[in-house]
Amino acid sequence: MLRTILSATVLLIVFTIITGIIYPLSVTGLAQLLFPFQSNGSLIMREGKPIGSLLIGQYFDDPKYFWGRPSATQPYSYNASSSSGSNMAQSNPALPCVIKERIDRFKSPDSDNSSRIPIDLVTASGSGLDPHISPAAAEYQIKRVAYARKLEEAKVRALVAAYMETRQFGILGESRVNVLELNMALDGLK
């Protein structure tokens, strides 16, 4: 019995060294060497300072920007240090009220927009950090953004089209637009 406990403990320590230290360290070494941008969070730099990650959404409420999906992170939206979904059930009576608020948020600066709001704009993502919106969700906001920026709608629409990501290899996932990237490009428009 004692010998077995000793073997078990030594084996655990050996595996801790192999799978818990050597393995992650060598993966880190290779990752930093081969993919330094990705392995450090895909950070977008401006003037030497990080202003966001390509993969992590940010919260926008200014009408001149495209807005991302609702986020259920606490205590404020798009809190990247505490990812979370809403975990609200379809049958939860509070959910329609929350969705009503989300609808109102889009309607208030854009009251004459009569199209139906795409579902992804009024539902919280699983992580609360979803960086993307659907093409329909971008289309829905073009009018508001163009008006707030005093730009022609066609110009904004062309920009959205330029930042559209299609399905990976033509089949995987869904078509989408990265909100942060699109907004940065908007600010860059002259």
Added chain:
Amino acid sequence: MTVNGIEQIVLYLIILGILIKPLGNYMANVYEDKNLGLINILRPVENIIYRMSGIKKEDEVSWQKYATDVLLFSLAGMVILYLIQRLQSILPLNPQRLSSVPPDSAFNTAVSFVTNTNWQGYSGETTMSYLTQMAGLGVQNFVSAASGMAVLVALIRGFVRRKVNTIGNFWVDLTRTVLYILLPLSFVFSLILVSQGVVQSFHPSTDVQLMQPFVSANQRVSTTEALTIRTQTIPLGPAASQIAIKQLGTNGGGFFNTNSSHPFENPTPLTNFLELLAILLIPAALCYTFGRMVGDTRQGWAFLGAMFVIFVPLVFLDYYFEQQGNPYLSSMHIDNLGGNMEGKELRFGIAMSVLWASATTAASNGSVNSMHDSFSPLGGMVPMWFIQLGEIIFGGVGSGLYGMLVFVIIAVFVAGLMVGRTPEYLGKKIEAFEMKMASMVILIPAALVLMGTAIAVIIKSGLAGIANPGPHGLSEVLYAFSSAGNNNGSAFAGLGSNNPFYNTILGIAMFFGRFWLMIPVLAISGSLAKKKFTPASAGTLPTHTPLFVLLLISVILLVGALTFLPALALGPIAEYLISIR
């Protein structure tokens, strides 16, 4: 359902199907100690490990000794993992200066990772230091998966061997699994993940200046002024190396709180596809390994047939449910055709979220890429039922197939009863002892799930955790105990379970759900190994035919349905009926 969604699911099934044979063959080579090609360079490491820990690889042991070794190894793992969490604040590699994990949560997490459940009561990015993640949780991701596979191999030996008392050497099976199967696959997989954007870094988290600062309505600087949020904290850590093994080893414990819905854990549709593939890859391939080791690959294909016949229709059914919009929102001015997107990530869409939910619960993986709590009533029932079927439709690595073999024993027994013959499987007679052990394997998880749920819903601290009102609240509790009792690890995550009551009771459920199944399984193996081989005669039931597959499926579905239908009727089914009123 969209054409593209169906195409993705079909593509997934095809690629999974193609990989079964080569990997299954390779794993059989590992366990039969044959030539491993390039991986042979790791052979000296294996011998060094044995020398350091005083293990003689020729020593073969009885089932009792094998079981003792598994248990002691797991207990040692639990103690070490508990201590690492409790001492985290004074250990190195803790750049966020996280405090030590509270005792109840540390106990729950230690049991959770050692039992290959990986239920997460905690939130990764705010609770666990880099050291705890990689040297604590990460290590158990490897060795708990390997323990499950070792027990499977021991059971297979029971079928293969004749008139002997030994079923192999646990330390050797464990070491070979980690070294030759899990480690090489994880290494390659983690680098692919990084290339797509999964983080792998020891830097502390980075603060970035938000492009557009905003006022947080919930937070106030003073009574009159709300707080303006100007920065975002981007978490980092050695995530990719952890995620690779958590997918491959049917572990499922995420590096970040929201698991594989987090963009750093699963950034692109490609990573999603590969992580999904990793969930079912080893459990499916082990069926082929089994077939080869018993000398008749048709037996393995028969299991795969049964698994796919149950899996595929339920995936499409679930896809159908989730593609329907939420009926409670039908009067609102929204485009509800996009399906039930609450809790789902846009880059995956409905199809890949549903396929994941099905695969992760069919296998006892338990990672998630969408929030199951926000699924439609019936859409959420499918994953829950996959768990309740006993984690044998693919199931956990090793544990899934040994669970399936137990159902096979029941199926041949039922068939034997019908014709009044002593049932046999692979030339071994199935007698009273095997049947007793098999019944335990089926009854224990069912009892843990139903009794645990019953206790939780009559106790105040159990009810306090419920997040959603109505029948869905019961579903949350039922899901939690299904997940713990069957070592899955996914959750209806609204349930507030990081408290002493749930941490303790779920910890106990996970413990018994793992080891009280392993021991009877090893007992079956020991008993079978002692028996002589009975050659097949005209009266022997062939176990590779469609007829037998059908019988096996019926037994699985009957047990699963009869045991859990009453509970499901009070939860998801009631919730559905109310929603269509």
